[in-house]
Amino acid sequence: MVKQGYHHGNLREALVRACLQLIEDKGPTGFTLSEAAREAGVTPAAVYRHFEGREDLIAEAARQGFEVFAQMMESAFADGQPSSLKAFEATGRAYLAFARQFPGHYIAMFESGISMQRTPELAAISGRALGVLERAAVALSRHIPAERRPPPQMFAAHIWALSHGVVELFGRGTPGAKSPFPPEQLLESGIGVYLRGLGLLPPDS
Amino acid sequence: MVKQGYHHGNLREALVRACLQLIEDKGPTGFTLSEAAREAGVTPAAVYRHFEGREDLIAEAARQGFEVFAQMMESAFADGQPSSLKAFEATGRAYLAFARQFPGHYIAMFESGISMQRTPELAAISGRALGVLERAAVALSRHIPAERRPPPQMFAAHIWALSHGVVELFGRGTPGAKSPFPPEQLLESGIGVYLRGLGLLPPDS
């Protein structure tokens, strides 16, 4: 992460990577522009050649996160193949997998306090990512008799909330951590119970 | 919140209140000891008569939060009366009610980064609060045939995660906020589906 000559070569990306690492290690609070610059082997002032400031750097980190997130969710959903049920479950797993694989991104996206509406671009990409969840819910909903079918947005919101809660409380070493269950199992079983409650899984098993 | 004479009278509590208000308004990051002192009409140095420092002040705010939280949860659970189902649902509602009624406390407790294990006292009171959820789950579990009964800790963890997720994503004006459903309804319906999945509610209705 240390540059050699006068020109860095790829400072922009190096800064984003430093930002992500710092956020992951020290939380969104702990991140400072100066330290990211230091990490990249560069003067703080150099950052301003590539970003408008501290916030803008975090926003870019989040944006890249949503990009990867959207891709993972979409490829997990796989247009509802082989069945909308399998696809839905895969989507839930992808959510957690992303949070674990890219903790820095996840924090930048959901805990750093930057708004998803900060820029049109950020709004678009985050909407695309979370839209997958909703599409998955819509597809699954078709298998529920219309009269006791909850609105798909509500369905999606439930799953999102459950997933996010599992990540925040049990996905990292931080505050809760008391649970004797690995987060994957927790989320999978939680979704299982939920789907059974919707009549989408056989009551037993 | 401004003192009159040389002695404040109740500076300790005034500082905690200021801390909570600042945390609620500006997030845990935005809170500074100096500003809390200013708010209380007092020199920053005066804070050290009552707390060991910034962290200690936040921890006390969290502690008081857990105190209230435990009380609300316990009185909602009401020893499982009138039925373990009703008691359980009331407990879930109490969780959300607390988060909405005491946002500053909630943030200090779950988002400020202070550990629940910071002091034995904090560990005890937070354990007591979250223990209610587990007792409620245990009581409810008895109505499930043993062979398809999930461990009550898992049960409790699911509900906690769902509740926390709803609070974080939809309970405040911040990042998600796109959901067209009020958080209360979201949580209630989510728990409803979940309990149906456990066979604790009739499949229809």
Add this chain to the structure above:
DNA sequence: TGTACATCAGTGAACGCGCGTTCACTGATGTAC
């Protein structure tokens, strides 16, 4: 009831610190001819 004095809860000045941001600058790169 009055006074001496210990205790307590504040002051205010000072500290060192690292931060984010700005500015005029300069070294490196690449392109036109």
Add this chain to the structure above:
DNA sequence: TGTACATCAGTGAACGCGCGTTCACTGATGTAC
């Protein structure tokens, strides 16, 4: 192939700021006699 020059991406010094924390201090309170 060589040279002049525009453009770009960095430097480094400086700024003002507010922070958390410390220290010797002093004003107010309450208690003993």
